[in-house]
Amino acid sequence: MNNRKLGFARGRLLALGLLIVIAGCGGSGDSAYTDTVSEPHVPSQKASVETQQPRESRMIRTGRLVFETEDPSATRSFLVEEINLRDGYITSDETSKSLNRLSTTLEVRIPSEQFGGFLERVSDHVTRFDTRHISARDVSEEYVDVEARLKTKKDLETRYLELLSKAVTISEMLEIEHQIGLLRAEIESMEGRLKYLDNRVSYSTLSITYYELTPEEKRFGSRFIVAFKSGWDNLISFLIMMTHIWPFFAIGIAIALGFSYFGKRKRTK
Template sequence: MALACGGGSSEGVPNSEISMVEEFKAPSNSPVQETDQVVQSERMLIRNGRLEFETENLEATSQQIQSAVKKYQGYMGSEQSYNTERRQSTTVNVRIPSRSFDGFIEDISGGVEQFDVKDISARDVTEEFLDVEARMKNKKELEARYQEILKKAQNVKEILEIEREINSLRSDIESMEGRLNYLKNQVSLSSIQITYYKETPKVTAFGKEFSNGFRSGWRNLVWFLVGLVNIWPFLLLSGFAILIIRKQITRIKSKNS
């Protein structure tokens, strides 16, 4: 490795220290120890849910959800409302402390006759968390060793190479810290999507029937007039023909009498 090179100087970083760091960088597999850790540690579960149901009162259901969120010290996320001819619906996303997940679901279920969707999921991330945590610990220890070696470096080449290794380790450590924080957040707070809706019955009132009938009649009248305009020459000729025939008939009757 270039770190061992110092232009032949005996004042550079000792080869023994570099070798120790290289050996430390090699991953060590200890499945038995990891399994023991998983068994002894509390399981880390990410619990999420999705509910969808019909309600008779949208406002009352909204108040029920808000009260439950406040009761269990959660918070409301995004909320969308939709209105169509046959349905009014609202979808809300809430975050609830995982320890209160079951209680919250039970409170929301009160008064619901039947769920269209009730999807409860749990994902165990214990092993992933312990694995990332262990690898991050190793990288931090390796970073500390490089920091000690950096203090003993006496030429630019050694300094640059050691700093490059430290920067690479620091980037990995920050990425792992971000992953651990994300897992902790997902484990501590459950995400629940709730969709509730009210069916709007399609009722045709007398006024609406009258209005529809009037529009339909007017539309038919317009089409009738348009048809007359298109055939007016034929109507005119037919009228003349009828007049001539009637005159002829009248004349014949007069002669016979």
């Protein structure tokens, strides 16, 4: 009877060892695990049909637009209205001012199926683009690869859980729980990556910068005001500096007066 129990425990330890080896090989290639522990009997005809089915294309679209406008307020109202009509949203809104330009940059997320229509509406509204750059990146292969590796890890986690329920010794339980923890971290990382790709595919990202040039006369006036203010600030700074060093001037004046006084007395004698 004891021999049977000993043999049963050894069998479990052997199975645990095989699973640990398989998990270790999973990082370099999940196919090794699939071939070893996946359920046998997968109809080849069905696999062939699935292989022939076209994969769903997943594209991440981004773009950048830069253009001049004569009415920034009207341009902003137009963009916000078009964004809301397409269930998009603004992730960043920045305004900057230089000597002769007032610029606003919007980071916009638009549903991918609405991205083309949004670009057409903006293009109709703008006379000329300083910059118009649109790009697309196909992440279909990466998505399929992460999905496949995620399924493999989840299958392996299920087998570890089954083995944990049959574990006899504490050392077996601790080792299996350690391997489950490592697998869970990998699974959560892969799930996070898939969610990120889904979000980037579902919503296209567009950077829109529109600006207004400052008229020449306004620019001269603003430069004059800036120069006058700068000169006044420099004068105040000079007076403050003189206030700090006035004792040295007083000493210098006293020494100069002393030399002058004694010089006159010598000439008188």
